[in-house]
Amino acid sequence: MADLKSTFLKVYTVLKSELLQDPSFEFTDDSREWVERMLNYNVPGGKLNRGLSVIDSYKLLKDGKELSEEELFLASALGWCVEWLQAYFLVLDDIMDNSHTRRGQPCWFRLPKVGLIAVNDGILLRNHIGRIIRKHFRGKPYYVDLLDLFNEVEFQTASGQMIDLITTLEGEKDLSKYSLSKHRRIVQYKTAYYSFYLPVACALLMSGENLENHIDVKNILVDMGIYFQVQDDYLDCFGAPETIGKIGTDIEDFKCSWLVVKALEVCNEDQKKVLYENYGKPDPSNVAKVKALYNELNLKGVFADFESKSYEKLITLIEAHPSKPVQAVLKSFLAKIYKRQK
Numbered sequence: 001m002a003d004l005k006s007t008f009l010k011v012y013t014v015l016k017s018e019l020l021q022d023p024s025f026e027f028t029d030d031s032r033e034w035v036e037r038m039l040n041y042n043v044p045g046g047k048l049n050r051g052l053s054v055i056d057s058y059k060l061l062k063d064g065k066e067l068s069e070e071e072l073f074l075a076s077a078l079g080w081c082v083e084w085l086q087a088y089f090l091v092l093d094d095i096m097d098n099s100h101t102r103r104g105q106p107c108w109f110r111l112p113k114v115g116l117i118a119v120n121d122g123i124l125l126r127n128h129i130g131r132i133i134r135k136h137f138r139g140k141p142y143y144v145d146l147l148d149l150f151n152e153v154e155f156q157t158a159s160g161q162m163i164d165l166i167t168t169l170e171g172e173k174d175l176s177k178y179s180l181s182k183h184r185r186i187v188q189y190k191t192a193y194y195s196f197y198l199p200v201a202c203a204l205l206m207s208g209e210n211l212e213n214h215i216d217v218k219n220i221l222v223d224m225g226i227y228f229q230v231q232d233d234y235l236d237c238f239g240a241p242e243t244i245g246k247i248g249t250d251i252e253d254f255k256c257s258w259l260v261v262k263a264l265e266v267c268n269e270d271q272k273k274v275l276y277e278n279y280g281k282p283d284p285s286n287v288a289k290v291k292a293l294y295n296e297l298n299l300k301g302v303f304a305d306f307e308s309k310s311y312e313k314l315i316t317l318i319e320a321h322p323s324k325p326v327q328a329v330l331k332s333f334l335a336k337i338y339k340r341q342k
Helices: 003-019 029-042 048-060 069-096 115-136 144-165 180-206 211-238 257-266 269-278 284-296 299-319 324-337
Strands: none
Touching: 003 048, 003 069, 003 115, 029 211, 029 257, 029 269, 048 069, 048 180, 048 324, 069 115, 069 144, 069 180, 115 144, 144 180, 144 269, 180 257, 180 284, 180 324, 211 257, 211 299, 211 324, 257 269, 257 299, 269 284, 284 299, 299 324
16 A cells, blocks of 8 residues: 555656646746645645545456556546545635644645635646646547546535535524535535545546446445545544644534534433534634533434444445445445544
């Protein structure tokens, strides 16, 4: 795996230098330096799970056969396109959420010389994806399907982000709007499609598959993405900041988190009053009261129960799939996230 990661990072260097020499734009030293710094800060810094899983999935779809150098490069390039998409979302998301840290360092827009230039940097990150795909996949029979896939997933993610943002509008904070179905909708669109379906869809296209024939795979991956986000919501509150790389702010930000939705489901009227009075307030004493209520309602136990039930359901769905290589892809995804701590 460490070896695969270093190969993957070498491909990043290649793609980056191609983008910095893009013939469609006359770079100056200043602009080239800016873009390089921006890319290094925002693209390769995460766990790289989404990108690496394009390669893993493609290998499994090829029955574990050794990939040629070209196949490995192309799968890595698509993996990086997923990481570029992620970077684009995160740079803009951090501005919208007024966040302070990301991946254990200050958000890009928080850097003294960056500020709202980060908005344009986000747009550049999105445009780089099309440049990478055009350069390396233009001659492939699945070129149009690839562009279509990235466009569709970006649209779904931006729409999920919109539901999330309009649900947490300032001055309209109303917990009664929050429900499990609202949570599911936000997560399905905002996270599941790009984090879970997109990497596998890239691998399926490279394998010559038609995505229309794999709706069942999409549905399983969306369910997995929802399970992943519930873990994320849980870790935002109960995870150790030094482990998860960020300080959770879902309570302060009035997020439609799985924890608050569950709390609303099981609490009595007095407890509900505590939630209504303290959720979405920035003061640490308000946050502490919400966390104390979560403990009182044993949400850690409720989560553990959800985790084991989700795992059993996903395994059953995966094992019902007719293709063994596809089963292997789905199982490898599940293994990576089951009982994760960060």
